[in-house]
Amino acid sequence: MICAHCSKSFAIDKIVNHRGKGLSGEIQCPLCSAWLGKSATMARVKMAGFYIGFMAIVWGYFDESIRNICIPVAIFAVMLLLVSHMMDHMKVTEAPEQVDNSEERQKYR
Numbered sequence: 796m797i798c799a800h801c802s803k804s805f806a807i808d809k810i811v812n813h814r815g816k817g818l819s820g821e822i823q824c825p826l827c828s829a830w831l832g833k834s835a836t837m838a839r840v841k842m843a844g845f846y847i848g849f850m851a852i853v854w855g856y857f858d859e860s861i862r863n864i865c866i867p868v869a870i871f872a873v874m875l876l877l878v879s880h881m882m883d884h885m886k887v888t889e890a891p892e893q894v895d896n897s898e899e900r901q902k903y904r
Contacts, residue, residue: 796885798824798826798827798829798831798885799829799831799884799885799886799887800824800827800829800831800887800890800891801824801826801827801829803824803826803827805824805825805826809825810822810823810825811823811825814830815832817835818833818835818838818839819832819835820832821888821889827891828891829887829889829890829891830887830888830889831885831886831887831888832885832886832888833883833884833885833886834883834886837879837882837883838883840875840879841876841879841880841883843872843875844872844873844874844875844876844877844879845872845876847868847869847872847875848868848869848872848873848876851865851866851868851869851872852865852869855869
């Protein structure tokens with residue numbers, strides 16, 4: 796897994812701290828202590844796109860009279876699923892406090 800704050804890679808089994816449950820759960824990067832989480836809204840949109848697409852395909856397969864409505868609904872739902880899947884990334888929800896090292900930087904200027 797790659798941290799969105801420090802851009803360093805870490806193993807999933809190194810994660811010690813987590814908070815929240817379900818779709819709004821967050822983890823803490825073991826390297827930089829930043830809290831990372833996914834958008835609960837994007838996860839809901841992704842699940843809705845999957846289930847609407849699946850139901851439209853199944854319903855259109857068994858009921859010929861409504862097939863001309865189910866096919867475009869299924870196509871739109873799968874497109875929604877794919878777009879929301881591409882947009883659903885880990886983001887920094889709470890960055891660690893920055894250490895003031897301005898005196899150290901002044902030496903090298």
